[in-house]
Amino acid sequence: MGNGLTTSPAAPDFRALFEAAPGAYLVLAPDLTIVAVNESYLSATHTRRADILGRVLFEVFPDNPDDPAADGVRMLGDSLKRVLRFRRPDSMAVQKYDIPLTEDPADGFEERYWSPVNTPVLDDAGEVAWIIHRVEDVTGLVARDRLNAETERLAVEQQRVIDRLRQANVELAQSQAAHRVSEQRFRVAVEAITDIVWTTDSQGLLVGEQPGWCAFTGQTQEECQGVGWSAAVHPDDAGATIVAWSAAVAGQQDYVFEHRVRRHDGVWRVMAVRGRPVRGEGGAVREWVGVHTDITEARRSEERRKLLLDELNHRVKNSLATVQSIALQTLGSAESPDAFNRDFNERLLALSHTHNLLTRSDWVSASLADVITQELDPYRNPDRERVSLRGDEIHLGPKAAVALGMALHELAANAARHGALSNNVGFVDVFWEQRRDDLGARSLRLTWTESGGPPVAEPQRRGFGLRLIERGLAHELDAAAELSFRPAGLACVIDFPLREVAQ
Amino acid sequence: MKAEASLAGLRILVVEDEMLVAMLVEDLLLSEGCEVVGPVASVAGALALVQKGGLDGAVLDVNLGSETVFPVADALAQADVPFVFVTGYGPSGLNEAHRDRVTIQKPFNIDNFVGELAQGLGESTSR
Numbered sequence: 001m002g003n004g005l006t007t008s009p010a011a012p013d014f015r016a017l018f019e020a021a022p023g024a025y026l027v028l029a030p031d032l033t034i035v036a037v038n039e040s041y042l043s044a045t046h047t048r049r050a051d052i053l054g055r056v057l058f059e060v061f062p063d064n065p066d067d068p069a070a071d072g073v074r075m076l077g078d079s080l081k082r083v084l085r086f087r088r089p090d091s092m093a094v095q096k097y098d099i100p101l102t103e104d105p106a107d108g109f110e111e112r113y114w115s116p117v118n119t120p121v122l123d124d125a126g127e128v129a130w131i132i133h134r135v136e137d138v139t140g141l142v143a144r145d146r147l148n149a150e151t152e153r154l155a156v157e158q159q160r161v162i163d164r165l166r167q168a169n170v171e172l173a174q175s176q177a178a179h180r181v182s183e184q185r186f187r188v189a190v191e192a193i194t195d196i197v198w199t200t201d202s203q204g205l206l207v208g209e210q211p212g213w214c215a216f217t218g219q220t221q222e223e224c225q226g227v228g229w230s231a232a233v234h235p236d237d238a239g240a241t242i243v244a245w246s247a248a249v250a251g252q253q254d255y256v257f258e259h260r261v262r263r264h265d266g267v268w269r270v271m272a273v274r275g276r277p278v279r280g281e282g283g284a285v286r287e288w289v290g291v292h293t294d295i296t297e298a299r300r301s302e303e304r305r306k307l308l309l310d311e312l313n314h315r316v317k318n319s320l321a322t323v324q325s326i327a328l329q330t331l332g333s334a335e336s337p338d339a340f341n342r343d344f345n346e347r348l349l350a351l352s353h354t355h356n357l358l359t360r361s362d363w364v365s366a367s368l369a370d371v372i373t374q375e376l377d378p379y380r381n382p383d384r385e386r387v388s389l390r391g392d393e394i395h396l397g398p399k400a401a402v403a404l405g406m407a408l409h410e411l412a413a414n415a416a417r418h419g420a421l422s423n424n425v426g427f428v429d430v431f432w433e434q435r436r437d438d439l440g441a442r443s444l445r446l447t448w449t450e451s452g453g454p455p456v457a458e459p460q461r462r463g464f465g466l467r468l469i470e471r472g473l474a475h476e477l478d479a480a481a482e483l484s485f486r487p488a489g490l491a492c493v494i495d496f497p498l499r500e501v502a503q
Numbered sequence: 504m505k506a507e508a509s510l511a512g513l514r515i516l517v518v519e520d521e522m523l524v525a526m527l528v529e530d531l532l533l534s535e536g537c538e539v540v541g542p543v544a545s546v547a548g549a550l551a552l553v554q555k556g557g558l559d560g561a562v563l564d565v566n567l568g569s570e571t572v573f574p575v576a577d578a579l580a581q582a583d584v585p586f587v588f589v590t591g592y593g594p595s596g597l598n599e600a601h602r603d604r605v606t607i608q609k610p611f612n613i614d615n616f617v618g619e620l621a622q623g624l625g626e627s628t629s630r
Contacts (some may be wrong), residue, residue, distance in 0.1 A: 207600035310592065314566055317591025318521050321609040325527035328613070332530070399544075399568060403522050467526065475542050 026133040027121075032057045035130065044137050045108075047101050057133075064098035064109040072097035073216075079118050088323075089119040094138055113142035137313055196292035198229075202227040202285045204249035216292070218264030234260035234268055245275070252277050252285050261292065270296045319355075323348065335455030343413075343464075350375055350409035354402050366401040368394040368444075373431060375408040385420065391432035394444060397499060403476040404494075411448050411492060419490055420453035426489070427452045434498065442498040449488035458485045465471040471492075473489060509537035510621055511536030513559035516552055519589065520567040522583040524609070528589070529563055530591055535536060542592055549575040560624040562607075567601075576601050587623030 018025065018036070026043045027036035034052050041051055047063070052060045058077070059406055063070035072095055095116055096110035115136045123129040196212035196223045205226045206213075217232040230238045237259035248255035250284025255275035260268045275290030326347045333339035353374040357366040372389055380387050396404065405484065411426075412421070433448040450456075466483065469492065473479040479496035515537045519525035525542035529547070532539050540558060543549045545567060552558070555576060561579055561590045563572045565588050572588075588601070591609040604621030607616065 026595065062530065261527060314591045318524065319607045321527070321591070321611065322521055322523040324610040325523040329523075399522075406523070468522070472522045472526055475525055475544060476520075493596075 004175060024135050024137070025056075026135070028057060028131040028133055030128050030131070030283075031378070032080060034060065041135070044135070046101065047417070049102070051103055061099070062105060065105070066109065067096075067098060070096070070098065076116065076118075079116065079423050080097060080133075081132055083118045085122050087120050087122060087126070087128055089117060092116045092118070094142065111139070112137060113139045123190060178423070194269075198292070198486075200288040200290070202287055204245060213292070216263060217261060228477055230438050232262050234262070236260075249288070255288075255290065256488035258295075269294050270299050322351065329464045329467075333461075334361070340488070346378070346413055347406070347409065349378075351402065354405035358398050358401060363398055365395040365397055368396055368401075368404070368432060371396065371426060372404045372408055374426075376412050376430075377406055379412045379421050386427050388427070388429045388431075391446070392434045394432065394498070395435060400477055400496070400499075403473055407469045408448075408474055409482075411490075412469055414465055415450055415453070415490070417452070419456070422453060426450065426454045444496055445495075446494045448490075448492040449495075450491065451502050453489050455487050456485050456490050504616035505565075510617065510624075512536045512538070513624075514540055514582075515548065516540040516558050516559055516561035517585075518544075518546075518549045518561065518567070519564040520562070520571055524564070524589075527611070528558050531611075531613070531616055532562075539623075546572065550576065550578055553584070554606045556582070558582075558584045558621075560584060562589050563582050565590040565592060571598075571600055573601065585624040602618055 009027060019038050019338075021038055022040065023038075023352070024041035025036075025374060026034060026041050029035050030219045033056050035054075037047075037049055037052060041047075041050075047060065058073050058078075061072075062311040063073045074445060075092060076097070079092045082088075084088045092115070095114045096113050097112055099112050100109055101107045106256055115138045117134045119132045119134065121127045121130040123134060164393050168480050184292060196216050198206065198210050199208070199215050200357075201207050206224055207226075209221060210224055210229075211228060213219065214221055217224070217229075219229065219232055222228075222233065227242065230242060233241050241257060241259050255273065257273040259273065261271045263269050272293045272295045273290065274293075275288050277285040278287045279290055280286040327344055330340055330344045332346060354366065354371055357370050357374065358364075361364075369389065369391065376387055376389070415421040415428055419426050429451075430446070431449075431451045432444060433444055435443045437443065462470075469481050469483060473481045473496070474496060477496040479494055480496045481492065484493075515524070515532050517532065517539055518526060519528055519542050522544075525544070529542055540552055543586070544551060548554050549563075549572070553561075558579075561575075561580075561584060562588055563576060565572055576586060576588075580601075586604070588604055588606045589609060590606060591617050605619060605622050608625070
């Protein structure tokens with residue numbers, strides 16, 4: 001044991017051993033005065049033996065007055081009391097017991113942690129003779145514990161941060177998923193609507209994938225890039241389109257335009273175009289989004305509507321002019337206001353009857369038998385035995401139907417007033433047949449023959465009815481109408497060429 | 504100044520496919536002392552009459568059912584015969600070549616009809 005001890009193995013120098021012991025030891029009398037102390041203790045507590053021997057422990061080591069939580073004196077005192085009372089070693093929990101920096105406590109304290117054990121040394125009578133107070137400076141250990149605790153705290157904090165990040169990540173993922181759903185929805189919507197959605201960069205140049213435009217025009221992605229799309233715009237519209245588009249991009253204004261675009265099948269379609277700038281957070285235009293809507297059909301139906309309206313207007317105006325004509329001519333030949341009322345009223349109804357028939361066939365044609373029946377009905381007697389209607393099934397176009405209807409009305413009204421239907425025994429025979437000449441041209445001959453009425457004489461003046469039959473039919477139908485005022489009864493033969501009429 | 508009616512003795516072609524309207528126009532012209540040529544309801548019939556010549560003017564219904572009267576108007580313009588249009592459409596129904604012609608609206612304002620006609624024929628002749 002080459003430690004330089006000079007004592008013999010038989011008799012160890014206990015004082016030397018005490019002094020050299022690696023632990024820090026203090027020996028107390030039962031009255032807690034310090035009776036012995038080893039080097040380790042002195043060095044650990046920054047004290048000198050001469051300063052502390054013979055003094056009461058707590059005088060030498062009072063509580064740190066700057067530490068309101070200091071309980072070192074009390075805890076040590078309790079432990080020592082237990083030793084004195086129970087005469088057994090007493091291990092104290094790690095104790096904060098600050099050490100004065102110098103012998104003068106006013107100079108301040110150094111924070112220290114101790115693991116103290118107080119052990120009684122009993123005399124022969126079993127009484128406590130001394131107390132060995134051993135302390136281990138565990139300030140380093142405590143610091144490590146603190147470090148551990150701090151590390152632990154940091155770890156917990158780190159974990160919390162990690163958890164927060166993870167949560168944020170989850171939320172981000174959810175929001176991305178929601179975004180994906182929304183994007184998918186948008187994509188499907190874009191595909192579902194027949195409109196073409198396109199995007200350009202901030203300068204108005206078409207960039208990237210443009211599936212809508214490419215599908216509609218048949219252009220490849222490469223072909224439509226930049227201003228390549230204008231190749232699919234009608235040459236007559238392309239110049240104005242570029243001018244308007246450039247102006248919109250320069251002015252960062254909504255772009256509204258119409259032009260013709262060649263569809264993939266080569267058909268020109270009328271498109272309504274709308275473009276709108278998309279602004280970034282700073283307000284600068286980031287890109288443009290636009291829509292092409294095919295309005296060809298809408299345009300067409302608009303034109304059809306306008307055409308129908310024009311046609312309707314034309315018919316109404318013509319009908320008004322016709323009524324005006326009937327009124328003026330009836331007025332010219334009426335013998336009295338009552339006669340005017342009656343004749344005008346009947347003629348209006350006659351015109352209206354034929355219009356009704358034509359309306360049923362969308363103004364395409366009317367059956368001759370129907371036209372005749374309608375015009376004669378008001379003048380036939382209830383048993384209908386005094387009018388005979390016989391003839392082929394013939395369909396007349398609108399003009400022929402109206403003209404013939406008016407003519408037959410005039411014949412019927414005349415018969416009812418002056419002819420075969422003005423008495424109780426007269427008879428009217430109406431017969432019509434289709435004919436074909438040597439060249440195969442079709443014509444119609446209609447004969448109106450009255451009999452049994454009052455004797456007939458050539459009229460003094462040509463009224464509206466006669467004029468309509470003789471001149472009007474000729475004009476309207478290229479007809480040859482011949483009226484014979486035979487004494488036995490009026491006869492009328494109307495010949496006119498038949499034009500092909502849809503039924 | 505509205506041109507006063509001085510239509511007596513003029514030979515006027517009437518092209519109108521509505522029988523009753525044609526009869527009315529005919530009446531109105533006859534009462535002014537005109538000689539009525541026609542009325543005819545078709546372009547072909549009208550062109551034949553234009554070709555015969557001897558016309559001092561014409562009243563043309565724009566819409567003749569399946570055809571329009573413009574070939575007749577062209578022929579009359581070429582022959583330097585004045586004419587007016589009659590239509591329910593208004594001037595928008597006219598084609599470019601004849602947009603400036605006097606157009607008489609259907610139904611007629613009977614009091615103005617002769618004045619409008621005289622104005623149309625006068626203006627046309629003075630060209």
